[in-house]
Amino acid sequence: MAQVEEQVSNKQVLAVSHITGDPKQTDMYFHTSTISLQLPPESSDSVLVKNLYLSCDPYMRGSKRTDRKNIFYSFSPDSPIVGYGVCKVLDSKHPDFKKGDLVWGVTTWEEYSIITMTDQLFKVEHSDIPLSYYTGLLGMPGMTAYAGFYEVGVPKKGDYVFISSAFGAVGQLVGQLAKLMGCYVVGSAGSKDKVELLKSKLGFDEAFNYKEEQDLDATLKRYFPEGIDIYFENVGGDMLEAALANMRRRGRIVVAGMISQYNLDEPQGIKNLVNIVFMQIKIEAYIVFDYYHLYPKFLETVLPYIREGKITYAEDIAQGLESGPAALEAMFTGRSAGKQVVLVAQQ
Amino acid sequence: MAQVEEQVSNKQVLAVSHITGDPKQTDMYFHTSTISLQLPPESSDSVLVKNLYLSCDPYMRGSKRTDRKNIFYSFSPDSPIVGYGVCKVLDSKHPDFKKGDLVWGVTTWEEYSIITMTDQLFKVEHSDIPLSYYTGLLGMPGMTAYAGFYEVGVPKKGDYVFISSAFGAVGQLVGQLAKLMGCYVVGSAGSKDKVELLKSKLGFDEAFNYKEEQDLDATLKRYFPEGIDIYFENVGGDMLEAALANMRRRGRIVVAGMISQYNLDEPQGIKNLVNIVFMQIKIEAYIVFDYYHLYPKFLETVLPYIREGKITYAEDIAQGLESGPAALEAMFTGRSAGKQVVLVAQQ
Numbered sequence: 001m002a003q004v005e006e007q008v009s010n011k012q013v014l015a016v017s018h019i020t021g022d023p024k025q026t027d028m029y030f031h032t033s034t035i036s037l038q039l040p041p042e043s044s045d046s047v048l049v050k051n052l053y054l055s056c057d058p059y060m061r062g063s064k065r066t067d068r069k070n071i072f073y074s075f076s077p078d079s080p081i082v083g084y085g086v087c088k089v090l091d092s093k094h095p096d097f098k099k100g101d102l103v104w105g106v107t108t109w110e111e112y113s114i115i116t117m118t119d120q121l122f123k124v125e126h127s128d129i130p131l132s133y134y135t136g137l138l139g140m141p142g143m144t145a146y147a148g149f150y151e152v153g154v155p156k157k158g159d160y161v162f163i164s165s166a167f168g169a170v171g172q173l174v175g176q177l178a179k180l181m182g183c184y185v186v187g188s189a190g191s192k193d194k195v196e197l198l199k200s201k202l203g204f205d206e207a208f209n210y211k212e213e214q215d216l217d218a219t220l221k222r223y224f225p226e227g228i229d230i231y232f233e234n235v236g237g238d239m240l241e242a243a244l245a246n247m248r249r250r251g252r253i254v255v256a257g258m259i260s261q262y263n264l265d266e267p268q269g270i271k272n273l274v275n276i277v278f279m280q281i282k283i284e285a286y287i288v289f290d291y292y293h294l295y296p297k298f299l300e301t302v303l304p305y306i307r308e309g310k311i312t313y314a315e316d317i318a319q320g321l322e323s324g325p326a327a328l329e330a331m332f333t334g335r336s337a338g339k340q341v342v343l344v345a346q347q
Numbered sequence: 348m349a350q351v352e353e354q355v356s357n358k359q360v361l362a363v364s365h366i367t368g369d370p371k372q373t374d375m376y377f378h379t380s381t382i383s384l385q386l387p388p389e390s391s392d393s394v395l396v397k398n399l400y401l402s403c404d405p406y407m408r409g410s411k412r413t414d415r416k417n418i419f420y421s422f423s424p425d426s427p428i429v430g431y432g433v434c435k436v437l438d439s440k441h442p443d444f445k446k447g448d449l450v451w452g453v454t455t456w457e458e459y460s461i462i463t464m465t466d467q468l469f470k471v472e473h474s475d476i477p478l479s480y481y482t483g484l485l486g487m488p489g490m491t492a493y494a495g496f497y498e499v500g501v502p503k504k505g506d507y508v509f510i511s512s513a514f515g516a517v518g519q520l521v522g523q524l525a526k527l528m529g530c531y532v533v534g535s536a537g538s539k540d541k542v543e544l545l546k547s548k549l550g551f552d553e554a555f556n557y558k559e560e561q562d563l564d565a566t567l568k569r570y571f572p573e574g575i576d577i578y579f580e581n582v583g584g585d586m587l588e589a590a591l592a593n594m595r596r597r598g599r600i601v602v603a604g605m606i607s608q609y610n611l612d613e614p615q616g617i618k619n620l621v622n623i624v625f626m627q628i629k630i631e632a633y634i635v636f637d638y639y640h641l642y643p644k645f646l647e648t649v650l651p652y653i654r655e656g657k658i659t660y661a662e663d664i665a666q667g668l669e670s671g672p673a674a675l676e677a678m679f680t681g682r683s684a685g686k687q688v689v690l691v692a693q694q
Contacts, residue, residue, distance in 0.1 A: 269616020276632040283630040285623040
């Protein structure tokens with residue numbers, strides 16, 4: 001009887017049976033179950049957490065033809081959505097985590113989660129930084145920016161750097177790291193407000209609204225009369241075509257994603273790919289999981305800049321788990337005014 | 348009067364006023380001029396050579412839209428064709444070269460040449476190897492194979508390696524280096540004879556005639572049921588499309604060229620490029636000039652293999668400067684039975 005008394009209610013955001021392409025609010029529904037706040041004795045290596053922040057990220061899409069090799073799955077029918085978050089440990093059967101620890105990593109969209117796949121759980125060691133940053137600037141998107149820019153992009157001082165989706169969770173940091181290295185940095189975004197913030201808040205040299213440009217090749221020629229050394233690629237399609245026409249010799253295209261292509265029945269053919277031959281271009285796609293061993297080095301680099309105010313970050317924090325589905329949809333439609341986070345609970 | 352007596356006749360192969368795309372015999376003509384076999388005293392750093400072998404290489408094309416950034420120029424109107432060759436030094440005002448030296452590098456299609464751009468001239472130090480090899484296996488194509496395979500491809504033992512244009516001057520060596528490293532190696536070529544030679548003479552595990560295949564995607568799936576780790580790319584277009592559909596996770600596409608695309612009015616759009624995101628693929632184009640500093644290391648690696656008979660090479664040697672235009676055309680139409688060379692003179 002004692003065990004029954006320990007059950008608490010657990011509000012969850014679940015996925016409908018099939019989600020195609022960008023998720024919409026109607027692809028998710030709420031359900032309230034119950035959960036014990038103590039792990040059963042046999043649950044070795046598991047961690048029970050209270051979810052504080054949940055992260056809305058562009059990889060959280062339904063499956064499409066081009067996704068068949070995608071290794072991320074956020075949606076299983078009638079199961080809580082899987083995604084990154086910041087959590088507080090309430091109970092632990094894992095030697096690396098103890099009650100009271102703050103962690104970030106892969107969790108589920110509900111008030112309380114039992115995390116069994118703990119290989120992608122990191123302890124929050126620096127709590128002077130806003131906790132929500134561990135879904136973005138100091139979490140998976142931040143590591144994506146860091147690994148892509150330094151390890152794949154191999155930047156040099158003075159490089160000409162172009163970033164698409166520059167106001168996204170990854171692009172914001174790429175641009176600031178590039179500026180700190182002494183690069184010339186231009187970003188593209190999808191609204192006038194984002195363009196302004198890129199320049200005023202994030203220190204980009206230039207930014208433009210791609211929706212207002214008729215000829216992206218001409219746009220890039222205007223911002224990069226000398227050409228582009230590093231193109232940090234998040235979108236694919238026409239923007240990639242234009243970038244390929246403007247790369248400098250031995251330029252590098254760092255491919256974090258090609259979000260314009262995922263929902264097409266057939267991806268767009270890229271004609272300027274042949275240009276890589278004449279300009280000795282490298283195009284490299286990567287995945288952050290292959291670089292998580294660099295996380296301590298990443299913190300060492302980025303934390304001082306954050307504390308000195310030399311790196312900042314724009315967030316759009318939706319209040320309450322109830323706002324989760326709308327927040328996720330907003331991120332995909334470009335309405336989020338910064339890295340989209342959902343605040344589930346205070347510590 | 349003494350100087351006049353030293354003039355000798357110098358047969359030359361010249362280019363017509365404009366060459367577009369793959370050169371044809373009719374794009375070249377012969378002319379006999381005269382030349383002094385002694386350099387004038389003021390010609391500092393120049394070298395006067397007798398051309399022994401001339402090389403026919405795929406970069407020797409006329410200019411097209413897609414070539415506008417091409418940095419190679421073989422044809423100038425009514426001038427001798429520019430290309431790689433093996434030569435004997437007859438006179439030298441350059442401190443690094445002396446009369447009697449054998450050299451390889453960029454020369455011109457005539458009996459005797461004055462070489463002023465000596466930064467791409469290498470001394471032949473190992474004359475126990477057939478001299479003609481310095482136009483191919485031990486020359487620019489060999490270095491292209493070595494740099495591309497090792498430096499760009501970053502191969503590991505057991506890798507699945509696919510090479511297009513595998514019987515070409517570069518592909519032959521890539522395949523043999525890959526076999527020596529313990530890779531599984533499949534090559535494509537354009538005739539039954541070449542396919543047979545790839546397997547019997549060059550030790551490829553498998554080879555196929557791309558002209559006989561209806562569905563290159565299915566062909567690659569047949570030869571690579573586990574997928575491809577390294578695609579050594581010489582052709583582009585449909586073959587690249589098929590390779591992109593069959594790459595393994597963290598696969599590398601080493602781009603030495605995309606010869607199927609250069610003569611098109613508009614290059615083919617590559618739809619499967621988006622696959623690189625899901626499989627973390629690197630596509631890197633490179634140029635051999637950036638790797639010539641590795642030439643001594645290259646010789647150290649390859650010379651012992653040649654002497655032990657572990658690396659071999661198929662050549663198609665046309666006899667006499669007169670056969671040059673036909674040999675160059677033959678290379679572009681795929682009729683050469685190995686690396687196409689022109690024997691101009693014995694030492």
